[in-house]
């Protein structure tokens with residue numbers, strides 16, 4: 001295994017929390033980073049209308065279109081995808097990105113940010129949509145941020161990714 005795995009962090013964020021976690025994680029593990037952008041006219045997600053639009057998309061499992069990835073996702077050892085939790089679902093843009101790009105991703109890791117409930121089903125939905133069993137998953141809640149334990153959770157997540165990747169690569173070399 002190379003000393004420093006080649007990692008890409010991809011995220012969608014409506015109000016900045018997932019972006020903040022993605023940026024900190026990427027800088028801590030030395031990863032490249034890419035935001036998920038919707039295609040065409042960006043539906044306004046700010047304010048009450050944006051909240052309701054996002055909620056309807058999540059509950060109705062509505063498909064949205066996202067811009068093609070700017071990085072070559074197949075060139076990375078691991079792609080980490082982050083999303084906010086919307087009504088115990090993953091965000092529609094993160095799901096659209098996983099549907100488009102999951103097939104090219106070699107290994108997947110997932111994280112979500114949330115108020116406090118519904119992280120597990122959202123992560124499971126992301127894994128199903130990406131078509132891969134994730135190396136590692138992480139939930140960062142508003143409580144974690146208040147208690148300032150999000151840094152510890154990010155570091156543990158980064159360690160789990162590196163450890164699982166190393167195990168996979170050793171097994172692959174033996175085959």
Ligand SMILES: Cc1cc2nc3c(=O)[nH]c(=O)nc-3n(C[C@H](O)[C@H](O)[C@H](O)COP(=O)(O)O)c2cc1C
Nearest residue numbers: 013014015016017018084085086087088115116117
């Ligand atoms: C439409 C909508 C639904 C949400 N549903 C949940 C939920 O089911 N559980 C939860 O803990 N937080 C929920 N939240 C809160 C967000 O997951 C949380 O604030 C997240 O960190 C926002 O990330 P962002 O700033 O990157 O958009 C919801 C937010 C929105 C906009």
